[in-house]
Amino acid sequence: MWASKAGAALLAAVAVTLAGCGPAGPATPTGPAASTAAPATPASPPGEAAGPGGAPADLERAYEQVINRVLPSIVQITTGSGLGSGIIYDKDGHIITNAHVVGESERFEVTLATGGAPRPARLVASFEAGDLAVIKVDDPAGLTPAVMGDSSRLRVGQIVLAMGNPLGLSGSVTQGIVSALGRTVSEPSDGDSPGATIAGAIQTSASINPGNSGGALVNLAGEVIGVPTLTAVNPELGNAPAPGIGFAIPSNTAKDVATQIIRDGRVVNTRRAALGVTVRTVIDTSGRPAGVGVVRVSRGSGAAKAGIEAGDVITSVDGRPTPTTQDLSEALAALRPGDEAKVEILRPGGSTDTVAVTLGELPGG
Numbered sequence: 001m002w003a004s005k006a007g008a009a010l011l012a013a014v015a016v017t018l019a020g021c022g023p024a025g026p027a028t029p030t031g032p033a034a035s036t037a038a039p040a041t042p043a044s045p046p047g048e049a050a051g052p053g054g055a056p057a058d059l060e061r062a063y064e065q066v067i068n069r070v071l072p073s074i075v076q077i078t079t080g081s082g083l084g085s086g087i088i089y090d091k092d093g094h095i096i097t098n099a100h101v102v103g104e105s106e107r108f109e110v111t112l113a114t115g116g117a118p119r120p121a122r123l124v125a126s127f128e129a130g131d132l133a134v135i136k137v138d139d140p141a142g143l144t145p146a147v148m149g150d151s152s153r154l155r156v157g158q159i160v161l162a163m164g165n166p167l168g169l170s171g172s173v174t175q176g177i178v179s180a181l182g183r184t185v186s187e188p189s190d191g192d193s194p195g196a197t198i199a200g201a202i203q204t205s206a207s208i209n210p211g212n213s214g215g216a217l218v219n220l221a222g223e224v225i226g227v228p229t230l231t232a233v234n235p236e237l238g239n240a241p242a243p244g245i246g247f248a249i250p251s252n253t254a255k256d257v258a259t260q261i262i263r264d265g266r267v268v269n270t271r272r273a274a275l276g277v278t279v280r281t282v283i284d285t286s287g288r289p290a291g292v293g294v295v296r297v298s299r300g301s302g303a304a305k306a307g308i309e310a311g312d313v314i315t316s317v318d319g320r321p322t323p324t325t326q327d328l329s330e331a332l333a334a335l336r337p338g339d340e341a342k343v344e345i346l347r348p349g350g351s352t353d354t355v356a357v358t359l360g361e362l363p364g365g
Contacts, residue, residue: 062220066161067173069222073146074113074215076165077121077135079105085164085215086110086135087224089148089258093140096258097214098229098249099126099133099196100187110137113163113171125261129270129362131187131196131229132254134261146216149223151250154178154202162206162228162246164215176206176244184333185230185247186326197326199272199333201247202226208246217248225251260364267364273335274362275308275343276301281324282313289323291315291346306343306355313346337361 073088077097084101088094095110102108102123109118119137126133137143158178166172180203187196204217208231217226226248233239260267276298284290291313297304308314314322317331318341335341337359344354 063161063175066218066220066222067163070146070161070216070218070224071113071163071171071173072144073224074163074165074171076111076113076168076170077101077214078109078111078118079103081105083165083168083211084213085211085228087214087216087227087254088143088145089134090145090262091140091143093121093137093143094124094258094262095121095135095137096227096254097133097135098227099128099131101214102126102133102135108135110135111170112143113165125266127257127261127267127270127364129196129272129364130249130253130257130267131198132227132249132257134258146224147222148251148255149219149221149225151202151225151252154181154219154225154250156180159220160204160206160225161218161220162204162208162212162215162248163218164212164228166207166209166211168211172212174207176204179203179205179245183247184330186330187230195326197329197333198229198247198249200250200253201230202250204228204246204248205244206246207243208248209241223251227251227254270362270364271337272362273332273337273339273341273359274301275314275332275357276303276360277308277314279314279325279328292322292325292328294345302357302360303343306357308343308345308355308357311348314343315346315352316344317341332359332362335359 075086075095077084077086084097086095086097089096106123108121110121111118119139121135121137124134124136156178160176160178162174183201183203184199185201208228212228215228216224217228219225228246228248230247232242232245234242257267277294278296279292279294281289282291282293294308294310294312296310297308316322320331322328322331339359341357341359342354343357346352
């Protein structure tokens with residue numbers, strides 16, 4: 001999916017677009033702010049030998065070792081409409097990727113970054129709300145599972161590498177840093193994109209391009225600490241890619257979802273809050289989003305118990321304005337099932353009300 005097709009999903013006035021799928025074949029060549037500029041090549045400390053590129057020799061060796069160790073665990077996934085990337089999760093042939101990479105497809109071809117003939121694969125299950133999916137190759141012989149790291153231990157400033165198949169260029173690697181942690185970002189709903197909201201996203205300056213989706217964000221210990229998924233675009237420049245601003249799903253989230261899918265065939269515990277309503281964005285007379293209209297209330301849900309009804313318009317959650325369904329999703333992403341949230345609503349007659357809702361759990365599928 002190309003950056004020019006992105007919607008107006010906002011994060012601090014920055015739009016985002018999905019990082020894949022890319023073309024089907026090789027192409028011609030809300031957290032604290034932090035620096036998003038790609039780090040310059042470090043100068044060699046006094047007395048330390050520099051490599052051919054001017055960087056410290058030990059840093060270059062670290063890059064080489066990480067790439068040699070992890071790249072065999074990164075695959076290219078080809079669907080009927082494009083391609084993306086994936087991470088080999090276990091020796092049984094399970095592969096983690098993004099839900100928007102698999103789209104509506106159920107059969108795929110998987111090609112190892114180290115080469116060889118494509119291997120047939122099938123969909124195990126997709127978790128669209130979190131933009132994650134698991135597929136499984138028919139022949140797992142010789143696969144090298146990646147080492148999945150603990151994303152809760154990440155620090156801003158850590159060096160990371162993004163590995164995948166941007167623009168169909170298999171086995172590509174870019175480098176950058178962890179720019180910020182704990183971001184909440186929403187995807188544009190377009191084509192195969194489920195329009196997911198990702199909580200706790202990792203912001204990185206490592207370049208993420210179409211086809212990178214579902215690949216690996218890796219630390220210098222050779223551990224996968226994230227799944228590259230989104231890249232920022234600049235609406236003021238016609239949604240051109242914004243250099244050095246990409247987002248990845250934390251590895252702990254990916255491991256949790258993959259484990260449930262492999263064990264149960266679906267996600268049984270999303271760990272995500274829900275009101276229990278079906279909603280749509282309401283537009284005011286000036287054409288601007290004015291709130292989230294309730295179309296249907298699920299029986300027995302927290303919303304139903306709090307007295308929210310079809311026809312009400314939700315205008316804020318815990319003091320956070322919700323002019324669009326995307327804003328509502330992002331507000332709920334910061335909460336947990338069982339939390340009590342204060343929901344401000346506009347009744348059909350024009351009166352306003354604030355109700356306390358005990359949040360339920362978002363269904364997994």
